Amino acid sequence: MEIAEQIGIQAKVKPKIALSGVVRLTLPVVALVVALLSHTLIPSVQPVVSERAYTIVLVALLVVFSAWALTALYRKSSYRSLLYFSGILTFIFVLLAVWELLTLKSGTLPLPYFPSQVKILDALINDRHKLFICVLYSLRLLLIGYLIGAFFGLVTGILMGWYKHFQYWINPFLRFIGPIPATAWIPVVLIVFPSSFTASIFLIALGTWFPVTVMTWSGIAGVNKSFFEVARTLGANERYLVLRVAFPAAFPLIFIGLFMGLGTSFVTLIVAEMLGVKAGLGFYITWAQGWAEYYKVYAALFIMAVLFSTIITVLFKIRDRVLIWQKGLIKW
Amino acid sequence: MVAAAIKEGGRITVDGVSRVFEDQGKGGQPVVALSKVDLDIEPGQFISLIGPSGCGKSTLLRLIAGIDNPTSGEIKLDGELIKDAHPSRGLVFQDPTLFPWKNIWSNVATGPESRGVLKEQKGEIDKFIELVGLQGFEKAYPHQLSGGMAQRAALARALVNHPKVLLLDEPLGALDAFTRMNLQEEILRIWRERGTTMVFVTHDIDEAVYLSDRVVVMTPRPAQIKEVIKIDLPRPRVRNSTAFFEYRSRILESLQLVPEIEQPEYIV
Ligand SMILES: Nc1ncnc2c1ncn2[C@@H]1O[C@H](COP(=O)(O)OP(=O)(O)O)[C@@H](O)[C@H]1O
Ligand SMILES: [Mg+2]
Numbered sequence: 001m002e003i004a005e006q007i008g009i010q011a012k013v014k015p016k017i018a019l020s021g022v023v024r025l026t027l028p029v030v031a032l033v034v035a036l037l038s039h040t041l042i043p044s045v046q047p048v049v050s051e052r053a054y055t056i057v058l059v060a061l062l063v064v065f066s067a068w069a070l071t072a073l074y075r076k077s078s079y080r081s082l083l084y085f086s087g088i089l090t091f092i093f094v095l096l097a098v099w100e101l102l103t104l105k106s107g108t109l110p111l112p113y114f115p116s117q118v119k120i121l122d123a124l125i126n127d128r129h130k131l132f133i134c135v136l137y138s139l140r141l142l143l144i145g146y147l148i149g150a151f152f153g154l155v156t157g158i159l160m161g162w163y164k165h166f167q168y169w170i171n172p173f174l175r176f177i178g179p180i181p182a183t184a185w186i187p188v189v190l191i192v193f194p195s196s197f198t199a200s201i202f203l204i205a206l207g208t209w210f211p212v213t214v215m216t217w218s219g220i221a222g223v224n225k226s227f228f229e230v231a232r233t234l235g236a237n238e239r240y241l242v243l244r245v246a247f248p249a250a251f252p253l254i255f256i257g258l259f260m261g262l263g264t265s266f267v268t269l270i271v272a273e274m275l276g277v278k279a280g281l282g283f284y285i286t287w288a289q290g291w292a293e294y295y296k297v298y299a300a301l302f303i304m305a306v307l308f309s310t311i312i313t314v315l316f317k318i319r320d321r322v323l324i325w326q327k328g329l330i331k332w
Numbered sequence: 333m334v335a336a337a338i339k340e341g342g343r344i345t346v347d348g349v350s351r352v353f354e355d356q357g358k359g360g361q362p363v364v365a366l367s368k369v370d371l372d373i374e375p376g377q378f379i380s381l382i383g384p385s386g387c388g389k390s391t392l393l394r395l396i397a398g399i400d401n402p403t404s405g406e407i408k409l410d411g412e413l414i415k416d417a418h419p420s421r422g423l424v425f426q427d428p429t430l431f432p433w434k435n436i437w438s439n440v441a442t443g444p445e446s447r448g449v450l451k452e453q454k455g456e457i458d459k460f461i462e463l464v465g466l467q468g469f470e471k472a473y474p475h476q477l478s479g480g481m482a483q484r485a486a487l488a489r490a491l492v493n494h495p496k497v498l499l500l501d502e503p504l505g506a507l508d509a510f511t512r513m514n515l516q517e518e519i520l521r522i523w524r525e526r527g528t529t530m531v532f533v534t535h536d537i538d539e540a541v542y543l544s545d546r547v548v549v550m551t552p553r554p555a556q557i558k559e560v561i562k563i564d565l566p567r568p569r570v571r572n573s574t575a576f577f578e579y580r581s582r583i584l585e586s587l588q589l590v591p592e593i594e595q596p597e598y599i600v
Contacts, residue, residue: 226429229399232417234493236446244446248433325433325473 024086025069025079031093032062038097039118042105046116053125054118065089115295123299130284131303137279138269139307141197145204146265150258153209157216157257161250162242167217174213182207182264183271196276200269207268208261215257219250252326255319262315266308281307341376341529342410342420342496344396349405351391365391367554368405375410375496378523378530380540382583383550383558389533391555393499396531397423409497419443422490422528426502428482430474436485437461437470443493453492460488463522480511484518491522497529504539516543520567537587541579542569549586559586 036058044051072079096117102108104116124131159166160174182203193199223246231245247254273282281300288296346369353363365388373379381389394400396407398417407414409421430439438445440461444453461467464484474482483503490498500519504512520543523530534540540547544563551558563579570576 224429226425226427227431229394229397229417230423230425230429230489231442231446232399233397233419233421233423234443234446234489235419236442240446245431248431251433323433325435325475 021079021083025072025082027086027090028065028082028093029062029069031090031097032058032065035093035097035100036062038105039100042101044104044118045107046104046111046119048104048116048118049122049126051118053121057121061093112292112294115298119295120298120302123293123296124302127296127299131281131300134279134281134284134300135303135307137277137283138273138281141200141273141277141280142204142265142269142311145201145269146208146262148201149205149208149265150212150261152205153212153257153261154216154254156209156213157254158220158242158247160213160217161220162246174210178210178214182210182268186272186275190276196272196278200272200277203272204265204268207264211260211264212254212257215260216250216254219253219257220246222253223249251322255323259312259315262312270304340494340496340527341374343375344371344373344497344529344531345408345411346371346373346392346396347406347408349392349395349402349407351388351395351400352403364553365555366395366402367556369555369557371548371557371560373529373531376527376529377545378543379532380544380547381531381533381550382535382537382540382547383587384552385535387550387552388555389550390501393423393501393531393533396497397421397499399423419447419493420495421497421499422493422495424483424486424490424498424500424503426505428474428479428486430477430482430485430489432474435471435473436466436477439474439485440488440492442489456492460492461485463491463525464488464518478511479507480515483507483515487519487522491526491528494526495528497531500530500532502533502535505535512539519543537580537583538571540583541565541576542571547579547583549583561586 036055039051039058040055068078068082072082100116100118103111103114104118156170156174160170161167185203185206186199189199189203190196193202227245227249228241231241236245269280270282270285273280274286277283281304284300285297288294288300349366349369350364351366353365355362369388369392381392383389391400395402396414398414398421401415414421430436431442434442437457441450441453441457444450444456458467458470461470464487466481466484466488469477469481469485474485477485486503503519504515507515516539519530519532522528530543532540532543541563547561547563548557549559549561550556561579561582565573565575565579
């Protein structure tokens, strides 16, 4: 055992990185070169405004990954991270190359439903102004609706978890009305509310409210009673018990409610925008679909993916801050 | 230390206290956890409650703490009726019940914080963390502490309020023998320094004899006080002295854990 270790150590001293390691480090670069060559050398059979943007993206990626591979040769941390990510990155780059071959370079997949990424990138660049406005509209609706829904969810949940009376009066409504998807209310809500904007805010808030309420309620109701007893002997009043004992103790569950609420709010947002609101990403998608400009649909989907996953990341970052005391957190 | 006792310790008078738990689910009979209990605890005394599991020790402690109310009878601290929990009566459970979302410093600071006097008492918190020997662990979270350290933090959290009475419900029950003896010394030291009245629930007879001025033996059903045994041993006590063993057998007898018929000394 020891001898083997010594040999291993000695073997490591001379060639610093094993051959298989080198291959894995260069795989993403190789895949990018292949993608770049097939993009530039094979003639396109579908119309695109400009192929240059995609070439630039590929070259930029190539530069980044070559640099990463080079630093990996003498920096342990870059070596480890690149070794770890090389598989999935290579796969993604190959996928891009294959997709381009199936679309732009051969026309195997039918237009307009399956555009090439070159065309989608084109849409992202040419329509950037409009997309940007749509993102702002969507964000405004989402944030206002979500924050209102989360706030009322927290309040309702805390009241239900703390006061038996409140639970008694609210519970039937929560159980009966809560499970209805917020979007199912659209026909009613569009009539009741003065504008499609307020109607959408209400729907998003409603969709967020339900999971946040349920999880906050069960979180608060399930807090270890000894915490309250100890806090009371230390001189805590009811306000302290609710806000500084019950709330933090229930926060792991409350967070799950906030996360679920965020998921519903995305759905509600997009559906609301597709049906009533005259701006935003959901509106953009329906609008582009109306013109059969599917590459614009994909462009909007791409932006949505970036936007929503960023928002979720932010929520999880906040959670990590707040729940620093908890071990074994769910990863995002 | 007598001076300190006069300063901090409080007198507890338990007067004809019963606690009946009604409604034990479907068709259950009410549980008489305590039945007409009288007990007088002098200021600054160290009292142990001992008795079989389920005989109402925790119930009595919770009543004194004020987190539960007697069905009948009354409990007074220095002549004042106990109606609700109050920082003058600190409580420590077997499970340290530290707030897992607070670090050790904030846990100890809970009392002053909840009463809105944290600013004035910042120094106190450091002082009590030091008193229980946890300096350097202020920033640690409860899950990072060992059982013994967590229990020390729980002690500091109760002590920082300068309680007149410290109620301890099997606080060392979950600890290994070594940590246990360590913390026994610690508790004695704190008691000597602060003169707090101590009510200590335990099921360990040696522990009761080692720590207490008086040991209160309780009976199961009807849950009452059977006997109060005064431990007249000089401190520091020696665990393997003859007198110690005598007290030990007296408590065993009182708990009826010794067969009544004399066993033959030798079996040939
Ligand atoms: N909240 C409660 N509800 C119903 N019964 C209880 C409650 N607390 C204690 N009891 C009953 O009272 C009796 C005494 O309990 P406890 O004081 O915890 O005993 P000990 O601490 O001596 O083991 C037990 O029979 C227990 O089941
Ligand atoms: Mg008990």
